[in-house]
Amino acid sequence: NAGVTQTPKFQVLKTGQSMTLQCAQDMNHNSMYWYQQDPGMGLRLIYYSASEGTTDKGEVPNGYNVSRLNKREFSLRLESAAPSQTSVYFCASSESRMQVGANVLTFGAGSRLTVL
């Protein structure tokens, strides 16, 4: 029962470095999401993928890129990290974005990123 798996769990970067956060789900879900969590700010949607082969911007996409590699995997890339991107990142998946009844999110455990 792995559910949604994120790697790495922790990462420290220097300003300007790049890195990719990996996310994989084994529930055969169609939709996947990346959220950013900061204290007092809740979860803000960065990017989502309604289905394999599609991606769309969320509320806070600047400074990030995503790739829906296949149905299982959805990665988040920081091309040039900035201290403002210090945060906890959550990947989530759901059966289908287009059917609200199926839109219950399953979350990964999170990836804590620090940019110095």
Added chain:
Amino acid sequence: AQSVTQPDIHITVSEGASLELRCNYSYGATPYLFWYVQSPGQGLQLLLKYFSGDTLVQGIKGFEAEFKRSQSSFNLRKPSVHWSDAAEYFCAVVLRSGGSYIPTFGRGTSLIVHP
């Protein structure tokens, strides 16, 4: 703008006391509402959801929530809190944008339980 608001940043209760966490939404159409819980160092877990029908919904861990359209609220309640309920609680609304439904979260309420 369409949004969801959790007015309380922190709530402190004693173990065994009742609990109510507030959630208000701003949305023109019938909303789809959720409560999630986040234990320390963990991802979020669904507590309960409301789509339609009975406005009082039951969830896991003894939680319930009531949808009140007139007050634009979806408050979470528990009659007797346990120490293990200490966590961050998030209200979420699924908003329709074009042909998609987008989950949008409130800022969260941190629950502190005193023994």
